[in-house]
Amino acid sequence: xxxxxxxxxxxxxxxxxxxxxxxxxxxxxxxxxxxxxxxxxxxxxxxxxxxxxxxxxxxxxxxxxxxxxxxxxxxxxxxxxxxxxxxxxxxxxxxxxxxxxxxxxxxxxxxxxxxxxxxxxxxxxxxxxxxxxxxxxxxxxxxxxxxxxxxxxxxxxxxxxxxxxxxxxxxxxxxxxxxxxxxxxxxxxxxxxxxxxxxxxxxxxxxxxxxxxxxxxxxxxxxxxxxxxxxxxxxxxxxxxxxxxxxxxxxxxxxxxxxxxxxxxxxxxxxxxxxxxxxxxxxxxxxxxxxxxxxxxxxxxxxxxxxxxxxxxxxxxxx
Amino acid sequence: xxxxxxxxxxxxxxxxxxxxxxxxxxxxxxxxxxxxxxxxxxxxxxxxxxxxxxxxxxxxxxxxxxxxxxxxxxxxxxxxxxxxxxxxxxxxxxxxxxxxxxxxxxxxxxxxxxxxxxxxxxxxxxxxxxxxxxxxxxxxxxxxxxxxxxxxxxxxxxxxxxxxxxxxxxxxxxxxxxxxxxxxxxxxxxxxxxxxxxxxxxxxxxxxxxxxxxxxxxxxxxxxxxxxxxxxxxxxxxxxxxxxxxxxxxxxxxxxxxxxxxxxxxxxxxxxxxxxxxxxxxxxxxxxxxxxxxxxxxxxxxxxxxxxxxxxxxxxxxx
Numbered sequence: 001x002x003x004x005x006x007x008x009x010x011x012x013x014x015x016x017x018x019x020x021x022x023x024x025x026x027x028x029x030x031x032x033x034x035x036x037x038x039x040x041x042x043x044x045x046x047x048x049x050x051x052x053x054x055x056x057x058x059x060x061x062x063x064x065x066x067x068x069x070x071x072x073x074x075x076x077x078x079x080x081x082x083x084x085x086x087x088x089x090x091x092x093x094x095x096x097x098x099x100x101x102x103x104x105x106x107x108x109x110x111x112x113x114x115x116x117x118x119x120x121x122x123x124x125x126x127x128x129x130x131x132x133x134x135x136x137x138x139x140x141x142x143x144x145x146x147x148x149x150x151x152x153x154x155x156x157x158x159x160x161x162x163x164x165x166x167x168x169x170x171x172x173x174x175x176x177x178x179x180x181x182x183x184x185x186x187x188x189x190x191x192x193x194x195x196x197x198x199x200x201x202x203x204x205x206x207x208x209x210x211x212x213x214x215x216x217x218x219x220x221x222x223x224x225x226x227x228x229x230x231x232x233x234x235x236x237x238x239x240x241x242x243x244x245x246x247x248x249x250x251x252x253x254x255x256x257x258x259x260x261x262x263x264x265x266x267x268x269x270x271x272x273x274x275x276x277x278x279x280x281x282x283x284x285x286x287x288x289x290x291x292x293x294x295x296x297x298x299x300x301x302x303x304x305x306x307x308x309x310x311x312x313x314x315x316x317x318x319x
Numbered sequence: 320x321x322x323x324x325x326x327x328x329x330x331x332x333x334x335x336x337x338x339x340x341x342x343x344x345x346x347x348x349x350x351x352x353x354x355x356x357x358x359x360x361x362x363x364x365x366x367x368x369x370x371x372x373x374x375x376x377x378x379x380x381x382x383x384x385x386x387x388x389x390x391x392x393x394x395x396x397x398x399x400x401x402x403x404x405x406x407x408x409x410x411x412x413x414x415x416x417x418x419x420x421x422x423x424x425x426x427x428x429x430x431x432x433x434x435x436x437x438x439x440x441x442x443x444x445x446x447x448x449x450x451x452x453x454x455x456x457x458x459x460x461x462x463x464x465x466x467x468x469x470x471x472x473x474x475x476x477x478x479x480x481x482x483x484x485x486x487x488x489x490x491x492x493x494x495x496x497x498x499x500x501x502x503x504x505x506x507x508x509x510x511x512x513x514x515x516x517x518x519x520x521x522x523x524x525x526x527x528x529x530x531x532x533x534x535x536x537x538x539x540x541x542x543x544x545x546x547x548x549x550x551x552x553x554x555x556x557x558x559x560x561x562x563x564x565x566x567x568x569x570x571x572x573x574x575x576x577x578x579x580x581x582x583x584x585x586x587x588x589x590x591x592x593x594x595x596x597x598x599x600x601x602x603x604x605x606x607x608x609x610x611x612x613x614x615x616x617x618x619x620x621x622x623x624x625x626x627x628x629x630x631x632x633x634x635x636x637x638x
Contacts, residue, residue: 088483095422099472103414127478139456142553144482149475153418156468159446163463164407164593234461274483 001050003027005072005114007058007105008079010037012181013120015045016216017076020224022048031068032079033057040314041181058101065104069112074227076118077105080151083184084124085273087146098150099157106161118170118223119158123240123282124148124275125173133283136173136236145275155236162234170227175240175280178301179216180308183315186247187302190254191309192316194262201255201262204272207248210279212240215296215304222292229290238282245298247272253299257306320369322346324391324433326377326424327398329356331500332439334364335539336395341367343543350387351398352376359633360500377420384423388431393546395437396424399470402503403443404592406465417469418476425480437489437542438477442559442601443467443594444492452602455492455555464594474555481553489546494559494599497620498535499627502634505566506621509573510628511635513581520574520581523591526567529598531559534615534623541611548609557601564617566591572618576625 004021008014009030014037021028027050030042034055045051056064058079069075081097102119109117126134127144143149155171162169176185194201222239230237248264255262270278284292296304309316323340327333328349333356340347346369349361353374364370375383377398388394400416421438428436445453446463462468474490481488495504513520541558549556567583574581589597603611615623628635 087479091426091479091483092422095419095476099418100414103411107410137458140459142555143475143478146476146479146483149472149479152475153468153472156462156471157414157465159462160406160410160465160468160594164410164465236461275479 001025001027002073003071004074004076005029005031005068006076006078007031008037010034010039010042010053011078012041012183013177013216013219014078015041015181016220017078017223018042018045018051020220022050026050029054029068031056031058031065036183058104059096062104062108065108066111069108069114072112072114074116074118075105075109075114077102078120080120084145084147084275088274091146094146094150098147099153102154103157106157109167110161110165116168117158118227119154119172121151121155121171121173122148123173123175123238123280124277125152125155128277132279133281134238135283136238136286144277147275159234169234170230171234171236172223172239173237173282174219175212175214175282177216177219178213178305180304182216182305182308186250187254187305188309190251191258191306194255194258194260195316198260199262200265201251202265202267203247203251204267205247205269205276207246207251207264207266209247209270209272209276210244210281211247211250212244212281213298213301214239214241214294215301218294218296222287225290225292226287237287238284239287240282240284241294241298242284243298244281250302253302254306257303258310320344320346321392322390323393323395324348324350324387325395325397326350327356329353329358329361329372330397331360331502332496332535332538333397334360334500335535336397336542337361337364337370339539339543341369345369348373348387348391350375350377350384355502377423378415381423381427384427385430388427388433391431391433393435393437394424394428394433396421397439399439403464403466403594407593410465413465413469417466418472421473422476425476428486429480429484435487436477437546438473438491440470440474440490440492441467442492442494442557442599443596444471444474447596451598452600453557454602455557455605463596466594478553488553489549490553490555491542491558492556492601493538494531494533494601496535496538497532497624499623501624501627505569506573506624507628509570510577510625513574513577513579514635517579518581519584520570521584521586522566522570523586524566524588524595526565526570526583526585528566528589528591528595529563529600530566530569531563531600532617532620533558533560533613534620537613537615541606544609544611545606556606557603558606559601559603560613560617561603562617563600569621572621573625576622577629
């Protein structure tokens with residue numbers, strides 16, 4: 001039996017990973033400060049003997065983190081400040097919660113002798129890429145967001161720790177992930193705003209931004225498959241869908257699913273906000289070579305998310 | 320007249336930059352904690368009306384940094400922990416002094432409305448590149464050192480600040496810089512050890528590592544030329560020589576210049592230490608396109624450095 005520590009284990013992706021690990025017989029510690037994570041997401045895990053939740057902060061509680069590391073085989077470091085859009089209002093937040101916190105996790109691993117780390121990075125590290133679909137060895141990117149910059153820094157730290165101390169690392173550059181327990185991002189915002197005002201919907205940018213989305217179950221499956229099959233000291237993988245859609249497509253699916261026909265007000269411009277990439281589409285050939293394929297289309301990932309949000313309105317209320 | 324703030328202005332490269340800026344009519348504030356910077360390097364600057372030194376630490380003294388920024392046109396951020404070799408002994412040092420400190424400088428600039436930053440990065444951000452000579456848009460690199468990772472993070476922050484707040488940035492990825500006032504690195508180590516024991520010299524690695532070196536006067540000239548001529552919001556330049564040498568070449572030049580013939584003891588292996596890149600050679604076509612060419616060969620850069628160290632033995636004593 002293997003022991004996992006999942007930082008951000010009460011969050012959207014983290015809690016799905018916790019469930020999957022428990023189902024596969026791992027012992028799992030979730031480490032979460034519950035700032036955006038939720039007890040509700042751990043309802044299934046809580047009943048499991050092999051599970052425990054440690055409430056702690058990867059930035060502030062270095063002692064608790066060190067203790068939680070004991071006898072761990074793999075750290076899944078998912079805790080992060082994941083809101084790319086508001087980086088310009090709080091640039092230090094991304095530095096602290098994504099870069100310095102990742103350093104803390106790696107140092108705690110080194111102290112406890114934990115040999116393997118899975119790191120949740122982002123396709124945002126490619127900035128506005130010149131190549132689509134974008135492969136992992138795309139031309140050296142220029143950062144356009146504090147979020148991307150902070151995750152790029154985290155990747156660099158993971159790589160340097162692996163090189164220096166013989167750890168092994170799996171870095172995943174995600175597109176936006178959708179599905180049950182999704183609790184921030186554009187689908188969340190649209191559904192929430194349409195509940196208040198079903199007649200109009202403001203869309204950031206001109207709506208032609210092209211994006212790829214992956215369902216959280218596909219995401220978690222890919223992580224565990226790569227952990228099993230990718231054997232390098234450091235393994236870097238894009239993780240996204242084989243297709244993309246426009247923001248306007250996504251808006252159409254969401255409003256149709258809700259049975260609404262709002263007036264759409266585009267704010268205009270190629271980008272929705274500073275750091276928004278007009279075209280996100282990752283080349284996932286490396287993951288495909290391991291035998292992985294996404295099972296849920298972009299459209300179904302959006303629709304599943306709308307249905308879950310509609311069935312779980314407390315999530316919309318809480319923000 | 321323009322006003323410059325040079326962090327690390329009492330250091331090796333920083334003090335040369337200060338001298339050049341003063342000679343060209345700038346007002347210059349050097350901001351330095353004198354941890355590796357030296358009053359002696361500012362002997363020429365000290366006599367100049369347009370110069371002042373502020374003793375302060377970019378990591379700790381955020382207030383002093385903010386004050387020093389007032390009415391500044393360009394920040395040249397050269398303060399750093401520049402010793403790549405010992406990163407594995409002190410991983411937090413690179414994070415703090417190169418990443419977090421760079422964030423502090425950028426935040427202080429934002430607070431004071433300083434519009435332009437020059438950032439001293441490093442060819443180490445390429446890790447062990449797959450392409451030689453390595454261009455700025457080489458394939459997305461994997462970090463192999465804490466130093467490289469910390470500077471990559473600094474680059475990302477510079478880029479994100481430029482994108483978010485309309486600053487303009489000039490990022491330079493240096494090879495190793497040599498010349499007067501050089502006070503750490505392999506030439507320093509070799510000369511220092513040969514003074515103690517002229518009969519033997521230990522060389523890290525197998526001596527076949529290929530490296531490029533640039534003279535500090537060429538480096539400073541390139542920075543000021545690019546600042547004048549490169550007009551993008553963010554400008555990224557490699558800065559190195561048109562040629563490279565092996566470590567064994569360099570050892571031969573140094574010992575011949577000193578009139579010594581020591582027994583050479585290689586420690587063996589392709590790399591001298593964790594994070595040492597066996598082949599550093601940067602493609603500087605972007606700088607060439609601006610009309611810049613290095614004036615000092617790799618060999619002359621090494622020899623000038625040996626001569627300066629020999630004439631300034633106090634530098635060798637002090638460490």
